[in-house]
Amino acid sequence: MDWEHAAGGFAAMGSEARLAVLRCLVRAGEGGLIVQDIQARTGIAPSTLAHHLKLLASAGLIVQRREGRSTYNTADYAQLKRLAAFILSECCADAPPEQEVASDG
Numbered sequence: 001m002d003w004e005h006a007a008g009g010f011a012a013m014g015s016e017a018r019l020a021v022l023r024c025l026v027r028a029g030e031g032g033l034i035v036q037d038i039q040a041r042t043g044i045a046p047s048t049l050a051h052h053l054k055l056l057a058s059a060g061l062i063v064q065r066r067e068g069r070s071t072y073n074t075a076d077y078a079q080l081k082r083l084a085a086f087i088l089s090e091c092c093a094d095a096p097p098e099q100e101v102a103s104d105g
Helices: 002-014 016-028 034-042 044-059 077-088
Strands: 061-069 071-077
Touching: 002 044, 002 077, 016 034, 016 044, 016 071, 034 044, 034 071, 044 061
Parallel strands: none
Antiparallel strands: 061 071
């Protein structure tokens, strides 16, 4: 992942509302949620929610798919893992050996 794509992904998460939407979708799993369900879980107004979903989708953090009249929104777990790997890829690279972060297992 290059710096530009990483910056775009992190910028998209840089709002409390978008982060709440993204966390809601991560918790929902692979099936995703329709807009009404996201709105019910987050309390974000429908028009504002549509704006946030558009930004998250354009940053590649969520995938939207149509099924009949409904649009399902799903977290793009592969992209989220790439962002996590990007930010952690140089963990402790400049730290003295005694300050390295311990692995969780």
